[in-house]
Amino acid sequence: MTPPRATGEGPPRRYDTKxxxxxxxxxxxxxxxxxxxxxxxxxxxxxxxxxxxxxEDASGNTYLPMFRGPVLVYTGYSPALTRAHTRALARGLTTALCTEELFTTDNEDDHRAAVRAVAAEDLRLVGLAVYGPRSAVVKVTKGLKLHG
Structure with a gap:
């Protein structure tokens, strides 16, 4: 999909993913x-x-690629994260998660092991990221407020 105003012509287009x-x-x-x-x-x-x-800038310096579309950051209390997690899994969306153990383990292997040891409904989430079709992600984040 062409990003909004990538060519500088026409109205901005909505991304089909979020x-x-x-x-x-x-x-x-x-x-x-x-x-x-x-x-x-x-x-x-x-x-x-x-x-x-x-x-790449006009001086020839190159820079890393970034997401094609915007990233919206929401906040919510623990039950809201659990609800969003349940909704995302039910819709088969791509997710990333962070649990409280992220702050108590000192390496990635221990963090992955801590997640693996807990059933999905019992995870102590501190964060969740969701990627997928725009309409599905909107349903997952319904009721959450934008961070700010």
Whole structure:
């Protein structure tokens, strides 16, 4: 899909997919930023279509590619994250998650093991990222407020 105003002509177009990151309200600011960054890095691997091409300035410097579309960041308390997680799984959406153990483990292997040890409905989520068709992601995030 052509990104909005990629050619500078015509009206902006809506993206047919959406990325939403949901972080728990009661986290410290640094934790919210950390969780958002980690979750976004997971979504970057969802499909080959989620990330665009590299950037280059007029001086010839190149820069890493970024998501093709916007990333909306929402906040919610623990029950809201659980509800969004349940909705995302029911719709088969691509998800990334962070649990409370992220802050207590000191390596990725231990964090993955901590997630693996807990049933989906019992996960202590601190963040969730969702990628998929726009309408499905809107249904997952319904009732959440945008961070800000």
């Amino acid at each position: 990325i939403a990151v949901i972080v728990r309200d009661d986290l410290a600011d640094w934790q919210k930023l950390h969780v958002t960054a980690r979750l976004s890095s997971g979504i970057a691997h969802a499909t080959d279509q989620v990330v665009g091409g590299t950037y």
